[in-house]
Amino acid sequence: xxxxxxxxxxxxxxxxxxxxxxxxxxxxxxxxxxxxxxxxxxxxxxxxxxxxxxxxxxxxxxxxxxxxxxxxxxxxxxxxxxxxxxxxxxxxxxxxxxxxxxxxxxxxxxxxxxxxxxxxxxxxxxxxxxxxxxxxxxxxxxxxxxxxxxxxxxxxxxxxxxxxxxxxxxxxxxxxxxxxxxxxxxxxxxxxxxxxxxxxxxxxxxxxxxxxxxxxxxxxxxxxxxxxxxxxxxxxxxxxxxxxxxxxxxxxxxxxxxxxxxxxxxxxxxxxxxxxxxxxxxxxxxxxxxxxxxxxxxxxxxxxxxxxxxxxxxxxxxxxxxxxxxxxxxxxxxxxxxxxxxxxxxxxxxxxxxxxxxxxxxxxxxxxxxxxxxxxxxxxxxxxxxxxxxxxxxxxxxxxxxxxxxxxxxxxxxxxxxxxxxxxxxxxxxxxxxxxxxxxxxxxxxxxxxxxxxxxxxxxxxxxxxxxxxxxx
DNA sequence: CCTGGAGTTGTCCTA
DNA sequence: TTAGGACAACTCCAG
Numbered sequence: 296x297x298x299x300x301x302x303x304x305x306x307x308x309x310x311x312x313x314x315x316x317x318x319x320x321x322x323x324x325x326x327x328x329x330x331x332x333x334x335x336x337x338x339x340x341x342x343x344x345x346x347x348x349x350x351x352x353x354x355x356x357x358x359x360x361x362x363x364x365x366x367x368x369x370x371x372x373x374x375x376x377x378x379x380x381x382x383x384x385x386x387x388x389x390x391x392x393x394x395x396x397x398x399x400x401x402x403x404x405x406x407x408x409x410x411x412x413x414x415x416x417x418x419x420x421x422x423x424x425x426x427x428x429x430x431x432x433x434x435x436x437x438x439x440x441x442x443x444x445x446x447x448x449x450x451x452x453x454x455x456x457x458x459x460x461x462x463x464x465x466x467x468x469x470x471x472x473x474x475x476x477x478x479x480x481x482x483x484x485x486x487x488x489x490x491x492x493x494x495x496x497x498x499x500x501x502x503x504x505x506x507x508x509x510x511x512x513x514x515x516x517x518x519x520x521x522x523x524x525x526x527x528x529x530x531x532x533x534x535x536x537x538x539x540x541x542x543x544x545x546x547x548x549x550x551x552x553x554x555x556x557x558x559x560x561x562x563x564x565x566x567x568x569x570x571x572x573x574x575x576x577x578x579x580x581x582x583x584x585x586x587x588x589x590x591x592x593x594x595x596x597x598x599x600x601x602x603x604x605x606x607x608x609x610x611x612x613x614x615x616x617x618x619x620x621x622x623x624x625x626x627x628x629x630x631x632x633x634x635x636x637x638x639x640x641x642x643x644x645x646x647x648x649x650x651x652x653x654x655x656x657x658x659x660x661x662x663x664x665x666x667x668x669x670x671x672x673x674x675x676x677x678x679x680x681x682x683x684x685x686x687x688x689x690x691x692x693x694x695x696x697x698x699x700x701x702x703x704x705x706x707x708x709x710x711x712x713x714x715x716x717x718x719x720x721x722x723x724x725x726x727x728x729x730x731x732x733x734x735x736x737x738x739x740x741x742x743x744x745x746x747x748x749x750x751x752x753x754x755x756x757x758x759x760x761x762x763x764x765x766x767x768x
Numbered sequence: 769c770c771t772g773g774a775g776t777t778g779t780c781c782t783a
Numbered sequence: 784t785t786a787g788g789a790c791a792a793c794t795c796c797a798g
């Protein structure tokens with residue numbers, strides 16, 4: 296009986312897994328393998344590492360039910376595979392395609408020497424499918440969204456395939472390392488079961504208020520599925536299917552509109568994966584070349600204040616502490632904090648991108664880079680430069696109760712709502728009555744937002760003309 | 769090739 | 784109190 300290797304990367308699931316399905320269709324003797332790549336493990340990303348380890352432990356437990364085990368090996372993937380394929384006498388390796396530059400380079404090299412078969416599964420449509428008639432990739436979200444929705448969905452015709460997919464079951468003879476045990480993240484239990492529970496609960500009702508509540512920092516209105524999508528504990532197909540089902544079943548127009556808004560967020564994920572695939576250079580610098588010469592200030596003290604949640608703007612600091620403490624940040628808070636770093640402090644967006652990657656449990660190069668470049672106005676689909684978030688107004692609008700700030704900044708928890716987003720507006724005696732002295736218990740604002748707009752517009756004025764580089768740009 | 773409509777997420781001032 | 788327009792100019796994209 297021939298053996299094939301199922302090489303798991305960011306598809307840590309048995310359900311709706313095209314790479315596994317392909318392996319199963321080739322053989323009944325399957326070796327599920329995860330390789331710890333020291334290059335990737337070297338990145339400081341504790342939240343993602345512990346999520347990953349827990350996910351692998353849970354996958355291993357699931358495999359046991361089918362008489363199989365997960366094989367775990369640390370090493371350079373090419374060398375690990377080269378030696379393992381001989382040891383177990385495997386005839387092929389199946390893996391889900393990953394479109395990040397590092398993964399593509401790695402896989403290309405391996406495919407030169409070994410029978411590696413990449414199967415698409417990361418998104419609903421592989422990058423290169425949702426493109427303009429000219430064949431060029433979209434660089435604006437809305438046309439991409441329209442084209443994406445205009446294509447027939449591969450997922451809809453395959454709804455009842457899950458059971459058939461998982462059997463026949465893998466059999467292995469592993470010589471496997473132990474999975475490291477790390478402190479797990481209390482907010483995100485890393486199992487496919489949990490991912491599906493969350494999805495089911497979300498599309499049952501919160502999805503119908505999603506558009507109205509998703510921006511509220513003080514209300515739980517989002518799906519909290521990002522880490523599961525990031526590591527593939529749930530598939531893009533299953534998620535999109537559930538969204539489309541919810542849209543179909545919407546009881547009224549308003550509910551439908553709300554559910555549609557969530558599907559659009561899933562399409563953003565596909566958009567940025569496509570952007571990174573077609574323009575891998577966005578990891579090295581701004582997509583807009585004419586904006587690579589912005590005169591940043593890059594004051595180390597400003598960055599530290601931002602990083603540690605000590606800018607003196609409560610909504611910014613609350614977001615940054617939520618990130619530090621939980622590995623996750625509300626999307627609205629990501630925008631507010633990112634805008635503050637780039638447009639108020641004039642620190643390079645790359646600094647913020649790196650800090651987010653270091654701390655986010657759902658950190659993904661495509662979405663993270665896309666989001667930072669978008670906020671900075673230097674990416675695809677650039678926002679007008681004069682759109683500068685006012686951290687006080689954003690706080691008052693999206694955290695009207697102040698509870699988001701109170702949760703993450705306990706030193707301000709007694710402040711009345713009227714001043715919770717602008718404590719410096721309260722007189723000293725008033726603050727004292729709540730036990731607060733600015734500069735002692737909580738910082739004064741590091742910059743005066745009302746004056747930064749001019750500074751930012753001047754810095755962004757590089758004087759460089761926009762350049763058309765080649766056929767697709 | 770030309771044309772015209774449109775472009776995730778905002779802020780601030782005025783009437 | 785609130786609604787509407789200015790804030791710029793340019794690229795993207797479909798017809």
